[in-house]
Amino acid sequence: KIIEVIERNETRAQPLKGKNVLITGGPTQETIDPVRFFTNHSSGKMGYALAEVAKELGANVTLVSGPVQLDTTSGIELIEVTTSEEMFEAVTTRFQNQDIVIKSAAVADYRPKHVSKQKLKKQDGPLVLELERTKDILKYLGEHKEQQYLVGFAAETENLKEYGKQKLNKKNLDAIVINDVGNKNIGFKSDQNEVHVMTKNGLEKDIPLDSKVEVARNLFEIFIKDMAGETH
C-alpha cells in the first residue's frame, strides 16, 4: 500500500519520464568580421528554466544554447552553438527522436550577407550593411514534425496576442508562448517573466509574473494537459 502510494506520487511527479525533450535558449551571434557581430538581448534564462523543469518532470533533456553566462545542472545534455546556422544544424539533426521541442532561443532573423575574414577598417561617413535572412528553424520544424509537440516563443513589443496567434498557425505549432519584451520589468535579463500561452487545440492562459522556473512549471502543466487532450 505504501509502495503503491509512493509509485503513484513518483508517476504523478514525473509525467515526462522516458520522454525526450529538446529546448533551445539564448541568443545567436551573427558574425560581421572577427571583432564585430549582431546579436540580441536574450539571456537564456527562460530556456534554462524550461530545461531544469523538464528534467524535474523526468524527461531526457537536450538544451541547445547560444552564448550565455549560465550553468546547467548535471543530467541535461548541453549543446553550445554560436550562429543561427549552427543552431539550425544542432536542432534539426536531433529533431527526429524528440517528443517535445520548445524553441525559446532568440535566433537572429538576419545575418550579414558578407562575412569579412579581416577586421573591417572604418571609413569616413555612413556605411550600408547588406543582410540576408537566416534559415527559419521553427518553420522547418513545423513542416517536418510527426509525433513532436512543437512550442514556439513570440517576443513582441506590440499587438502581442495577434502576432502570437498568427505565428502559431503559420508555423504549424502546437503551442505558442507570448512574451512582452517591451516591458522592462520582465523578459530578457530578468529572473522573472509573465507570459500568455495559447495552444492549437484551444487552451489559453495568462501566466502571471513569477520566477522563470515557476513560469516554466506552469507552461509544462499546460503542455502536458494539451498533449493529453484536455480542453480546459
Added chain:
Amino acid sequence: KIIEVIERNETRAQPLKGKNVLITGGPTQETIDPVRFFTNHSSGKMGYALAEVAKELGANVTLVSGPVQLDTTSGIELIEVTTSEEMFEAVTTRFQNQDIVIKSAAVADYRPKHVSKQKLKKQDGPLVLELERTKDILKYLGEHKEQQYLVGFAAETENLKEYGKQKLNKKNLDAIVINDVGNKNIGFKSDQNEVHVMTKNGLEKDIPLDSKVEVARNLFEIFIKDMAGETH
C-alpha cells in the same frame, strides 16, 4: 631606519599615488530595436586588469565599462555604460582632472542610423541596414588633451605595427598598445594577452604572453618610464 625603508618601499610600490587614472573597458552595444543590437567580442578583461593594477600602484581609479560579466574590487569607481554615445559622455566629462587615460574599450565605430522603438518585423528577402559613424572618443581626447598621458589600443587582425603607428600619430596619443585579435589564443575572452606597445617618445616593447594582470603591470612600467622621460 626601519620606517625609512618601509616608506621608501611604499613610495616605490605606489608610483601613481595621488594620480587620477581613467580606464575604459569592454564593448559597447548599439541599438537596432528593443531586441537587436550590434556589438563586439571584447570581454573587458584587459580594461579590468589595467584598473586593478592602477589601483595597486596607488592611483585613484575610474573605470568606465561597457556591458561585461566582471566584478571590480572595492576602491575602483565603476561607471557603467551601454552605447558609444554614453561612453563618450562618461569619458569626456571626466577627462579634465585625469593624469592618465587608457582607452582599452572596444567602442563601436558605427551604429544604426535609425533606431526603432518597436521590434522590427522580419520580411521576406534581404535587408539593407544604414549605419552612421559614432563619435570618435580617442580623437576627441587627443585634440583636447593638456596634462593627460593618453593611451590607445589598436585591435587588429593584419599589418599590426603599421596600423598601430598610424593610429598613435593620427590620434595624438602618448602610447599605443597593439593587440592581435586574429590570434585565437589571446585577446578578447582569454585571460591572457600578448601585446606590442609603442610610445610617442620612442619607447617600444613586445610584452610576451602572460596573464592580463601581468601584461597590465608591464604596460604601466612602460607608461611610468615614458612619463618620467626615460628613453629606454
